[in-house]
Amino acid sequence: MKRFDFKGQIQRVKKASKRRSIQLIISLSFTAVSILSMAFMTFAFYTNYISTAKSTAIENNEQVIEQISWNLNSYLKNMMRISDSMYYNVIKNLDLTSDTMNKEMDLLYEANKDNLISIACVSQDGALISAAPIATRKSGVDFTDQTWFSTTEEHIENFHFSTPHVQNMFESSNYRYYWVVSLSRSVDLNFMGYNRRGILLVDMNYSAIEQMFSRVNEGGTGYVYLVDSEGEIIYHPKQKAIYTGLVNENNIVAASYDDGDHIETFEGSKRAVIVKTVGYTGWKIVSVVPMEKLTGSYNQLRAFMLIIITVTIFLIVFGNIFISKIVTDPIRRLEASLKGIEDGDFDEQGIYIGGSHEIRHLGRTIRSLVSQMHNLMEVRVKEQKEKRRSELNALQAQINPHFLYNTLDSVIWMIEAEKYPEAISMIKSLASLFRISLSKGNNIITIKDEITHARNYVAIQKVRYKNRFEANINVDPAIENCVTIKLIIQPLIENAIYHAVGEMEDDGIIDINGYEKDGDIFIEVVDNGMGIPQDVLDNLLTEKTESKGKGSGIGLWNINQRINLYFKEDYGLTMYSELDEGTKAVIRLPKLTIEEYMGGEGYAK
Amino acid sequence: MRNKRLFVGFSLALLLLISIETYIYINNSEQKKEDVKLSFVLTGDNLDKWENLVAGAETAAIDEDCIVDFINSPVEYGFEGEVENIERQLDEGADYVMVASSDYQAMKEYVKATDYADKIVFVKNGLYKADKTSILTNDYQLGCDFGNYIIDNCQAKKLIMVSTKEDINTVEIREAIEETLKNSSINVEYRLMSATSGTLNQSMYNLGQSGLYNGFITLDNETMEAAAKAQSKLKAKVLVYSVDNSREAVYYLDSNDINAVAFEDDYSLGYLAVCEALDKKVSTVYDVGALYYITDKDSIHSEQMEKVLFPFVK
Numbered sequence: 019m020k021r022f023d024f025k026g027q028i029q030r031v032k033k034a035s036k037r038r039s040i041q042l043i044i045s046l047s048f049t050a051v052s053i054l055s056m057a058f059m060t061f062a063f064y065t066n067y068i069s070t071a072k073s074t075a076i077e078n079n080e081q082v083i084e085q086i087s088w089n090l091n092s093y094l095k096n097m098m099r100i101s102d103s104m105y106y107n108v109i110k111n112l113d114l115t116s117d118t119m120n121k122e123m124d125l126l127y128e129a130n131k132d133n134l135i136s137i138a139c140v141s142q143d144g145a146l147i148s149a150a151p152i153a154t155r156k157s158g159v160d161f162t163d164q165t166w167f168s169t170t171e172e173h174i175e176n177f178h179f180s181t182p183h184v185q186n187m188f189e190s191s192n193y194r195y196y197w198v199v200s201l202s203r204s205v206d207l208n209f210m211g212y213n214r215r216g217i218l219l220v221d222m223n224y225s226a227i228e229q230m231f232s233r234v235n236e237g238g239t240g241y242v243y244l245v246d247s248e249g250e251i252i253y254h255p256k257q258k259a260i261y262t263g264l265v266n267e268n269n270i271v272a273a274s275y276d277d278g279d280h281i282e283t284f285e286g287s288k289r290a291v292i293v294k295t296v297g298y299t300g301w302k303i304v305s306v307v308p309m310e311k312l313t314g315s316y317n318q319l320r321a322f323m324l325i326i327i328t329v330t331i332f333l334i335v336f337g338n339i340f341i342s343k344i345v346t347d348p349i350r351r352l353e354a355s356l357k358g359i360e361d362g363d364f365d366e367q368g369i370y371i372g373g374s375h376e377i378r379h380l381g382r383t384i385r386s387l388v389s390q391m392h393n394l395m396e397v398r399v400k401e402q403k404e405k406r407r408s409e410l411n412a413l414q415a416q417i418n419p420h421f422l423y424n425t426l427d428s429v430i431w432m433i434e435a436e437k438y439p440e441a442i443s444m445i446k447s448l449a450s451l452f453r454i455s456l457s458k459g460n461n462i463i464t465i466k467d468e469i470t471h472a473r474n475y476v477a478i479q480k481v482r483y484k485n486r487f488e489a490n491i492n493v494d495p496a497i498e499n500c501v502t503i504k505l506i507i508q509p510l511i512e513n514a515i516y517h518a519v520g521e522m523e524d525d526g527i528i529d530i531n532g533y534e535k536d537g538d539i540f541i542e543v544v545d546n547g548m549g550i551p552q553d554v555l556d557n558l559l560t561e562k563t564e565s566k567g568k569g570s571g572i573g574l575w576n577i578n579q580r581i582n583l584y585f586k587e588d589y590g591l592t593m594y595s596e597l598d599e600g601t602k603a604v605i606r607l608p609k610l611t612i613e614e615y616m617g618g619e620g621y622a623k
Numbered sequence: 624m625r626n627k628r629l630f631v632g633f634s635l636a637l638l639l640l641i642s643i644e645t646y647i648y649i650n651n652s653e654q655k656k657e658d659v660k661l662s663f664v665l666t667g668d669n670l671d672k673w674e675n676l677v678a679g680a681e682t683a684a685i686d687e688d689c690i691v692d693f694i695n696s697p698v699e700y701g702f703e704g705e706v707e708n709i710e711r712q713l714d715e716g717a718d719y720v721m722v723a724s725s726d727y728q729a730m731k732e733y734v735k736a737t738d739y740a741d742k743i744v745f746v747k748n749g750l751y752k753a754d755k756t757s758i759l760t761n762d763y764q765l766g767c768d769f770g771n772y773i774i775d776n777c778q779a780k781k782l783i784m785v786s787t788k789e790d791i792n793t794v795e796i797r798e799a800i801e802e803t804l805k806n807s808s809i810n811v812e813y814r815l816m817s818a819t820s821g822t823l824n825q826s827m828y829n830l831g832q833s834g835l836y837n838g839f840i841t842l843d844n845e846t847m848e849a850a851a852k853a854q855s856k857l858k859a860k861v862l863v864y865s866v867d868n869s870r871e872a873v874y875y876l877d878s879n880d881i882n883a884v885a886f887e888d889d890y891s892l893g894y895l896a897v898c899e900a901l902d903k904k905v906s907t908v909y910d911v912g913a914l915y916y917i918t919d920k921d922s923i924h925s926e927q928m929e930k931v932l933f934p935f936v937k
Binding site: 156157158183184186195197235241255256257258259261262264318321322324325328329332333336339340343 | 629630633636637640641644645647648678679682683685686873874877879888890891894895924927929930931933
């Protein structure tokens with residue numbers, strides 16, 4: 019199984035990021051835009067949702083508080099009505115000496131005993147005038163020491179509500195002690211026609227308040243408690259734990275809050291606090307909801323949204339990569355095929371055409387351009403070749419005027435010396451030389467003609483040089499019908515004569531050999547002259563812009579260039595030389611007949 | 624081909640991602656943790672004498688993910704009855720059992736033998752290992768403080784200290800009181816009394832009537848009640864100092880039948896026991912101090928004592 023090339027993938031990504039490929043740009047920008055949009059939307063939705071949910075929770079708690087406030091108000095109003103009823107209907111109208119007060123008080127108590135612990139009327143000096151239910155004052159209890167008594171004495175015009183306390187004024191059986199909230203007021207007593215001041219005490223059963231609140235605290239989030247205007251706790255679900263120091267509450271601060279909702283930090287935790295003041299008493303109902311509970315129920319929503327977001331991001335990334343790949347793949351393939359053109363491959367069929375309409379159109383246009391460019395280049399190259407050939411041929415075709423002058427001078431001399439046959443032979447050779455030189459304008463001739471041309475040239479030169487050198491032409495008849503470029507052997511012979519054997523005394527030898535080897539044709543011109551120094555030899559076939567006179571080597575370079583122009587680079591001229599030994603020029607040509615050459619065999623260009 | 628591989632790769636990665644996130648989601652969705660089940664096995668014929676402890680435990684359980692159950696083990700069944708109740712509670716899935724045993728030594732051996740140390744918390748009486756598994760009043764400190772209170776507030780020359788049993792709940796307090804009073808002008812004598820109600824009442828009356836002692840120091844509920852009853856019959860009042868936290872003790876104190884009470888704070892014990900089981904830190908636990916109060920007639924209706932001593936009546 020093929021292993022995943024992780025490193026290779028990373029390298030590709032790095033490379034792509036450096037090159038800033040279209041795919042990368044599309045993927046990154048789309049991904050960034052999508053994620054940012056989604057993050058914004060999610061954030062907006064989430065914060066709005068949470069905010070609404072919190073508001074709803076707070077509103078719900080406010081409604082609960084409203085309900086408790088209403089209940090508590092009703093309860094307190096009821097207690098005040100009892101007090102009013104006792105005062106205005108009984109106490110004000112009766113004389114203290116009358117027994118009716120006890121009966122009326124008992125009746126009122128019996129009618130409301132679910133919410134009452136006791137009703138008592140105490141004189142200003144602390145004497146118990148009447149009480150219901152009928153009970154004995156505990157020994158040692160002095161009413162004037164009681165907080166409700168002193169508070170009422172200080173402000174005689176108001177109702178006074180105490181904080182919860184144990185009712186400890188009357189004897190009780192069965193070890194029971196009742197928790198009460200005392201409602202006290204100053205009253206005018208009628209004692210034998212005299213007005214005296216006293217205090218009417220209504221002890222409300224604290225358990226009624228306790229039950230009212232504990233019902234609310236049984237369900238729901240958070241809890242509700244009740245404090246007086248000073249922050250003293252009247253009810254709290256953990257009241258005793260607070261008294262014993264096990265639990266702390268922010269009740270003093272809560273008492274200073276205005277009605278409405280507040281956010282507070284208590285003992286390191288944030289909580290929503292809703293406050294509602296109860297009329298008449300100045301008590302405050304305080305609802306506390308820890309923020310963590312308020313938002314705790316949204317953990318699931320958060321987890322769900324997180325899943326949706328991550329999966330969506332994953333899909334977006336995948337989608338972007340995939341789409342950008344689909345979009346950019348044709349461009350990449352087109353780019354790859356253009357790289358071939360960059361490297362010189364003008365094969366227009368290699369240009370990729372595919373993908374979207376635009377890319378296909380682009381591919382077709384590029385293919386058309388490449389095709390046109392290819393044709394133009396071919397034409398241009400052909401033209402250049404032709405031009406070059408023409409130049410080289412023209413250069414080669416120039417007959418040294420000295421050669422012609424000397425040849426004709428030799429002919430004149432022969433005629434004057436009445437050596438007519440030699441003169442005729444020389445003129446024939448010259449005529450043949452020119453005929454082959456022209457070759458009806460063809461540059462490609464048979465080896466046979468080229469050898470004939472060389473032979474004529476040698477014959478003329480031998481006369482001119484008075485047979486001071488010997489020339490041997492030895493060509494394999496099998497290659498005589500093969501093609502060669504015209505006038506490539508004669509310059510080599512000319513070089514051998516001028517630079518080697520022409521100056522020698524009778525022992526100069528020029529060997530002209532033609533043979534086939536390894537499927538190619540080799541034509542050698544070998545002389546036994548003084549040889550060519552290596553540094554000169556190395557430069558013989560390099561390009562020369564102008565002739566620097568005799569021995570400049572422009573002729574040799576010309577031969578090599580012409581062979582290269584007509585045939586492949588494998589063919590051409592090679593020079594070998596050794597000082598005092600001689601020089602060998604070797605022409606290598608493809609073995610082609612005229613017909614093969616004309617038929618466009620692969621050796622020719 | 625490459626696109627196909629890309630698809631397969633992404634599909635697999637997506638599946639993996641969804642699987643991981645589903646796992647996280649399911650775990651996060653467990654809004655409601657499983658409740659911790661706590662059972663209190665309290666020695667006694669009913670739960671009346673444990674009402675403060677029950678109230679404390681119930682308050683601590685408010686807003687917590689726990690279920691608290693209270694079982695009383697009748698006195699007549701003794702230690703075996705308590706063990707039976709503990710095992711039943713554990714069998715029924717209780718995570719922790721809070722024990723207030725009548726026989727601490729036997730219970731300690733039992734816990735050791737059954738290796739229930741991690742499941743059982745000693746409340747009120749007994750210390751198994753470290754404080755970690757016990758919620759206790761500092762009885763010795765209570766004894767010392769109560770002794771000092773008696774020295775400061777009592778003109779008596781001779782007091783008799785009484786209890787109907789010598790157990791973990793009385794011995795340490797007795798020793799602490801004796802030690803404290805040793806250096807004072809008050810002589811104290813200890814006497815183990817009969818647990819039989821009639822005999823006890825008569826004995827206490829006789830002791831009060833004898834004039835040999837200026838008063839009693841009672842170490843348990845039985846002797847406290849007997850002393851209060853004797854007091855009401857005695858022609859010459861005697862001093863009564865009681866170590867007890869029953870509502871009767873409060874009543875007698877309020878009724879002037881006894882002079883002072885050392886009141887163990889069962890409410891806080893119950894509260895702290897639940898916190899201990901839930902491993903919840905109670906920041907104010909050290910403010911609570913030794914988990915007891917010493918009160919007399921003058922302070923019983925003080926703002927602080929009233930709220931601690933008198934249970935809310937519903």
